[in-house]
Amino acid sequence: MEYIREPEKQIPVRYDADVFVAGGSCTGVFAAVRAARLGARVVLAERQNCLGGTATAGLVNVWHSLKDTDYKEQIIGGLTDEMVGRLVKSGAAIVQDDPSLAIQFDPNRLQYELDCLVRESRIRVLLHTVCVGAVTEDGRISAALIENKDGRGAVRAGFFIDATGDGDLARYLGIRRYRHPVIQPPTPCFLLRGSTDGIRVENLIRSHGQEFGIPDDFGWYGPVPGVPDIYLRADFHVLGEDCASAEGLTRVEMEGRRKAYALVDLIRRYTDRQVSVAALSSLAGIRESAHYETVYQANGDELLTGARYEDAVLNGTYRVDMHDLDGTVTFKYLDGSAIRMVGAERQSVEWNWREQAGLTGEPARYYQVPFRVLVQERYANFIAAGRMLNADVQAFGALRVMVNLNQLGEAAGVAAFQCLHTGQTVQQVSGVEVRNLLRAGGSCL
Ligand SMILES: Cc1cc2nc3c(=O)[nH]c(=O)nc-3n(C[C@H](O)[C@H](O)[C@H](O)COP(=O)(O)OP(=O)(O)OC[C@H]3O[C@@H](n4cnc5c(N)ncnc54)[C@H](O)[C@@H]3O)c2cc1C
Structure with missing residues (x-):
């Protein structure tokens, strides 16, 4: 590729904040709200004309169950639960005990409810604003670069959260990225x-x-x-x-x-x-693109066997759900059942992965993911949360749904606040403390 040199220019600092969030799906909004509720001044930039990402602009209007696999214990609370409450109150959501279609909602109403939420939380939101880069000094990010109708500008902040789905900010920062051999294909809705x-x-x-x-x-x-x-x-x-x-x-x-x-x-x-x-839709439904390395990679074995962590920041039940390029879809459930459906005819093969693995005893009713899945090693004040997460193929198949990513967003927001509050780096901050703060703010952890 040939290159041209862009002339050096002065970039105006348009905003000073404690926390800057790039990307305004529920992952990004919930990160911003959690940090703001703890007292942080937050700026959030979203490139679309609305908040909500795939759930609104992409029209994907299903969240999975907030309960365990027996539908007895609520395992997901926090802002997802709050938002479901708002949607139900306005007649814009249906909630049922169903593994595939637990919460169905009106994506337009979700846009509006997210507007209300960020206003109540006094977050400075910039729509039609793209995050296009970052400035770093000595292992810290000092500013994010944005572009919108005001031109190119900088947001100076103490902590930066990438909730762009693809990990745009992580890419500008040069964090090691990788792709799975088979990338789950998109579905424009x-x-x-x-x-x-x-x-x-x-x-x-x-x-x-x-x-x-x-x-x-x-x-x-x-x-x-x-x-x-x-x-x-x-x-x-x-x-x-x-x-x-x-x-x-x-x-x-x-x-x-x-x-x-x-x-x-x-x-x-x-x-x-x-x-x-x-x-x-004004945004194609993207299931997967790139992933970014952190100190812990979520993996299918620990997830499906329900490993527990003292620094857990996410509870979930959504099955491992993998779409292959030849149209094959594979589901694996916590209870051991598994099914592979091949082609448009959906010819199915069923088996039990727990029996195959020689596992006995009670299967887990939900899985967890530890805080360290969010901790990259290169920058002191940066987290990427969303579908760019560090996970193997199976774990990604389960974690990629919104009720899970919403929780990663909340954890990122709380961790950002905690870093600023304690003066620690993201590598030093205690995942257990993050969990405690999440719990105090309504999470079922
Ligand atoms: C057809 C389909 C069906 C699915 N079904 C379900 C389902 O039933 N339930 C479920 O929970 N999940 C489902 N998923 C998965 C789920 O929707 C996604 O994995 C999830 O929404 C990803 O969330 P995210 O926050 O990481 O990214 P996104 O939702 O992609 O949000 C990223 C946001 O960042 C913004 N952005 C991107 N780059 C920039 C930038 N540089 N600057 C500023 N803003 C930027 C985008 O505009 C967007 O708003 C489905 C996915 C597809 C495609």
Whole structure:
């Protein structure tokens, strides 16, 4: 590649804060709120026009259960629980004891509730603002660089949290990154007006998809609570693209829109349903891109056998859920059951991974992840939280869902405050203390 030199220029310091958060999904917002509630002055930059990330701009409107696998004990509290309470109160969420669709919500209402939450928490939020770099001195970050309608500017802060999903800030900082051999493919979602209940859409695609340029695929759909006759559709995967590259992401977005309209045409042609596209997502649903190294890599063995940690910052139950590039989906549950579904026909193979591993005794009812999964070694005042987390293929398959990443965000916010409060680095701060503060703020840890 050839290079040109950008002329050196003075960057105005637009904001001074205790904590700067890049990325405003619930991971980033919950990090910001936790730090603010402890007394930190927080600036949050989000490149979209709204907060919520995949849950709002991406339209993915499902959170998984806040209870253990028996649905007896609540294991996830904190801001996820608070937000579910707000959504239920406004008629914008349905809660049920279900392993796949526990909490379904209206993504538009979530946008609005997140606006209210950050206002109440006195967080300075900058929408339409991209974090484009960082300035470092002696192993510390001194400023993040942002770009928005005011031009290029700097945010000086004591602590920096990367909640950009892809780990944009971590990449600018040169933290070692890696990719899994198979990256879970993205699914651009859309809202459909009209029900397809009673129709096997994947069968329709298999029979007539070619005519509309839709390869065999399968996905899911569900209602948008409080909004009659509107359904979230997640019917397609887009294979072979890198969502952490500009051109790859562009192709994914355009391919998602093309397929949405093609599917509507197909349904209208081959059924009696007069469906239409009600809204397209403004952010493709990205399951995975890059991961960044920290001192501990979450791994499937410890997770599935329910290892416990004194510095636990996350409780979860969501199954290991891995989408392969040939359309295969594999689920592994804490109770030992496992299923692999191959191709659009979803031919399934079932087995018991606990029996296979010779495990006896009671299976765990939930898993945990320790604080050290967030601790990178290079910078004293930086954490990356979100789907860029350090996890092997199996652990990532389970941890990548929002009720889990929301908790990592909360832990990042609390740890940021604790570092500033004690004068410690992120490597020195006590994970047990972080857990205690999370618990005091409503987490079920
Ligand atoms: C189709 C599909 C279905 C799924 N189903 C579920 C499900 O049912 N339940 C579930 O819990 N999870 C589900 N997931 C997974 C889950 O949605 C994601 O793993 C999760 O939302 C990732 O959260 P995140 O906070 O890490 O990143 P994101 O949600 O991607 O948020 C990152 C945020 O940072 C912003 N951003 C990025 N770069 C910058 C930058 N440089 N500067 C400023 N802002 C930036 C983005 O605009 C975005 O708002 C699904 C995913 C897909 C694709």
